[in-house]
Amino acid sequence: MSLDHAGRIAVVTGAATGIGRAYAERLAADGATVAILDRDDAAAVVSQIEAAGGKAASFRVDLTDPDAVLRARDEVQASLGTASVLVNNAGIYPNEPFEGMPFANWQTIFDVNVNTMFHTTQAFAPGMRANGFGRIVNMTSNSVNLVIPGFTHYIASKMAVIGLTRGLATELADAGITVNAVGPSLVRTATTEAGPAVFFEVVPQMQAIKRVQVPADLTGTVSFLASEDAGFITGQTFWVDGGLARS
Numbered sequence: 001m002s003l004d005h006a007g008r009i010a011v012v013t014g015a016a017t018g019i020g021r022a023y024a025e026r027l028a029a030d031g032a033t034v035a036i037l038d039r040d041d042a043a044a045v046v047s048q049i050e051a052a053g054g055k056a057a058s059f060r061v062d063l064t065d066p067d068a069v070l071r072a073r074d075e076v077q078a079s080l081g082t083a084s085v086l087v088n089n090a091g092i093y094p095n096e097p098f099e100g101m102p103f104a105n106w107q108t109i110f111d112v113n114v115n116t117m118f119h120t121t122q123a124f125a126p127g128m129r130a131n132g133f134g135r136i137v138n139m140t141s142n143s144v145n146l147v148i149p150g151f152t153h154y155i156a157s158k159m160a161v162i163g164l165t166r167g168l169a170t171e172l173a174d175a176g177i178t179v180n181a182v183g184p185s186l187v188r189t190a191t192t193e194a195g196p197a198v199f200f201e202v203v204p205q206m207q208a209i210k211r212v213q214v215p216a217d218l219t220g221t222v223s224f225l226a227s228e229d230a231g232f233i234t235g236q237t238f239w240v241d242g243g244l245a246r247s
Contacts, residue, residue, distance in 0.1 A: 003227045005032035009083040010226060011076060013063055013120060014090030016042035018189040019139075022215030023087050023222050028054030030223050032085060035076045037061050037069075037120070063090050063116040066123075073123040082127040085226045088117040088138045091157075095150040095195065106153045113157035117164060125172060134177030135226040138165050142183045142241045158183075162237050169235030178234035180225050185213045185241035208243025217242075 010032040015024040017040070024045055028034045033055040036042040042058035049056040057080060061072040076083060091113045096105060117138055128134025141158040143151055161181060168179040186192060186203040193200075204210050221240050224230055239245035 003030045003223045003229070005030045005085070005223070005226065008032045008085055008226075009035060009076070009081050010085035010087065011035045011037060011083045011120070011124060012087040012089060013037045013116065015087075016040040016045060016058075018191055019184075019187055019215045019218060020087075020089040021045050022219050023089060024056065025049055025052070025054075026219035026223050027085070027087075027226065028052070028056055032226075033057075033080055035059060035080055035083065037063060037072055037076075038090070039063065063119060064111045066119045069116075069119040069123050073127075077127065082131060083124050084128055084131060084133050084135065086120060086124050086128075086134070086136045087222060087226070088120055088136070090116050091139060093141075093151070093154050093192075096153070097150055098152040101153065109153045109157050110160070113154070114160045114164065117161065121168060125175075125177060128177050129172070129175035132176045134172065134175065135230065136168065136172075136177065136179040137222050137225050138179070138181045140165075140181045140183040140237060142185050142239055142244050144183070145239075145245055165237065166235045173234060176231075178225070178230060180230075180233060180235070181237040182218060182221055182225070183237055183239050183241060183245075184218055185244045187213045187215060187218070189215065203244070204242070206244055207241065208246060211242070213242055 010027045012024045014020040015036040016038040024034045028049040036058045046056045140161040144159045165181040
């Protein structure tokens with residue numbers, strides 16, 4: 001299914017690689033002009049989108065710095081226009097036992113996985129409110145439904161994303177802004193492939209659809225939630241996980 005985002009400006013965080021890149025490419029293919037916010041260079045993604053006939057621009061920014069996010073918002077608005085779609089995808093998922101974990105490590109994962117969403121939503125929501133239309137999609141994880149040793153800080157941060165999503169859905173609904181979350185299973189990317197290989201053997205067997213999830217499995221849901229057709233859906237978490245949530 002192709003969704004029409006023509007005339008929309010869509011901001012995608014953490015889209016230089018991995019799942020975020022897939023979101024950026026899908027939204028551009030569906031007609032949006034995509035602004036990629038990432039600490040890394042996303043020139044290759046922009047080139048790929050443009051080669052396919054889409055429109056995109058890259059903005060390098062430390063998303064944990066609220067002032068830097070506001071500057072990036074101003075740059076996006078000056079060069080592309082006011083964003084009406086925000087996909088909060090940036091995140092990290094280190095593996096570390098809770099006992100003996102330095103508090104700084106706990107704080108870092110919340111800074112990246114939760115606080116960045118606070119900064120970007122505060123930056124871009126006013127423009128959406130002014131236009132009376134907005135779509136915000138936050139990435140959580142099905143790890144919140146599982147017991148995975150060494151991921152307590154990650155699971156806690158992704159549960160916080162669900163709470164943030166529900167709260168924002170309440171506060172922003174009067175402005176025509178919807179806020180939803182998407183929770184995948186274990187997705188094969190260059191980053192996850194660098195982790196324990198056993199995860200790719202075990203997790204798919206817990207799913208109803210017993211294959212490894214790839215980024216393309218998520219992009220249709222995100223594009224739909226960013227569309228006008230999803231205007232009566234807000235505050236929800238969608239488990240796009242091959243049926244892992246049922247287990």
